[in-house]
Amino acid sequence: MSHCLYPYLATYKEEWLSLSDGHQIYIEQSGNPKGLPVVYLHGGPGGGSSENHRRYFDPEVYRIIVFDQRGCGRSTPTLSLISNTTADLVEDIETIRKYLAIDKWLVCGGSWGTTLALCYGIKYPKQVLAFILRGVFLATEKEYNWLYQPSGAARFYPEYYREFLQPLPKGERSNPLKAYHHIFSGDNELAKAAASKAWYLWELRLSTLEYHQIGLLKVEDTHKALCMAQLSNYYFYHSSFLEENYILNNINAIVDIPAIIIHGRYDMVCQLGNADELVSAWSNATLQILPQAGHSGFESQTINAICKATDTMANFLYENKE
Template sequence: MDELYPPIAPRAEGFLDVGDGHRIRCQEAGNPAGKPVVVLHGGPGSGIAPMARRHFDPEGYRIVLFDQRGSGRSTPDAGDLTANTLWHLVSDMEALRERLGIERWQLFGGSWGATLALAYAQTHPSRVSEIILRGVFTVRQSELDWIYRGGAANLFPREWEAFLAPIPAALRDNPLAAYASLLDDPSEEVRHRAAVAWSVWEGATVSVQPQESFVRQYAEPAFALTFARLAVHYFSHGAWLDEGRLIRDAGKLAGIPGVIVQGRYDAVCPPITAYELHRAWPGSELKLLEGAGHAVTDPGVLAALRAATDSFRTQT
């Protein structure tokens, strides 16, 4: 963890009413006069992680974090799907930026957080100073098929078998649709079993060196239910994106400096997506890390992210 800055507590915390009955939990840390950056958590559904504040020099950055709709301590309760789409989240970010009086901010996100960063930046490019992405995910059908329809199963066959276990045999040709049904089942036992199986699949595949600590974290029932409900909700709808949109429209990011940090052996979000985004995004830099998978703690990832935040720290 030497690549991280020391732990830092939030300087301010509160809730922002974003409409539709939703209030998002927000935090600020670091220097109130520093360079603004907003951290976009993954999942969808994972929520604010204290470690996320440590990617940034607290003397140089004004660090903004928030729990997305249905996540963390945002209200209504975690896992709420009402008025909860990618475009609601983009609007929430813009409302938060305006509430904080920030003219432009840096975007920092990994996995689903990278999806949200790209959607926001392509909608509001004039409000973005730089973008730092990790483990790029753009919700194309090929990406969903890889992780949820048998691609990654070639690398993790035992774990894939456990992922399929809650699904009736006749429905296993479309696990995403099957999980949507299971997570809406009247039986609490069925819902919880499905949520844990869904979540543990990601925990088992997230690191290039599988770690029991990840599996335990993802298997925790409260986390798993939120994580699974939101992920299946978003992915069943293709995140309300036209197929391939985030890469097709990457030209809108021209003039916005960006760093893409990607593990070569990422089994959740394979590097072809990061490579294609890099090719479509003028002026972006791709850092393809040998020996790394999807996890932020995989070899070289934290160092690459810190190098990126440090390099942008004094840019206006």
């Protein structure tokens, strides 16, 4: 049987969870209310969730939980940086689990969502049944350099990289993370909007090999561009609020938890070496390399691999249910 996204399924419950620090987190549930609980962590930081994220999972088998991380998507206040760190996002995941009265759940995510999933597992390993991760990002200095310095992805996309640098003062282009941070920290809203579009377009251009299916890449969702650019820059400028090599240095906390890792061979956002390095240190993880895929979670080969992985993991977890 070939796999593809499961048919569109409306949520059976949508709500906003109010937190003590003023954030309201958007949460949606779909699928089988009595099914295997799974939480999907979206990318970014700031990417927001998509109705298609829930379509990775068989709605007859899974109780599907998707939410928008602080400051993006339908969570409010938009672009708030107050109490917005990786540690805060990890605690939000645990707060949601407790709020929904879930004992343990399958934790899935893509790109930045893999970073969050791994950090959550390190902090709360007893709450994790298993992982499915796509496009591994370990939040290390070499990964930031790959994305934003001229010696990395820019060598493959030099013309797009020049456009990425265009909003920055010429004297500040040697450190794009810092230069973008200056713009996003300022009061010039027009400059912020232009910089957000350039930042977001750079990532979009790196993300997919399937332009013929996804269409010409345009920044049409202004809200998403603002959230993605400004929150990603805020996190990466601060090294994602993690010590260097935090995930690999703490991998022993989750080494016994089963995981399926999916990664496109031609991923230009998160290099395949990240996933290989992770799996080399993780005895209970398997790596599936997709030979004709890039970074996007919605390329055809990637969709098939994720949906197959969710079916495989559901069978495994039911067969090994305590």
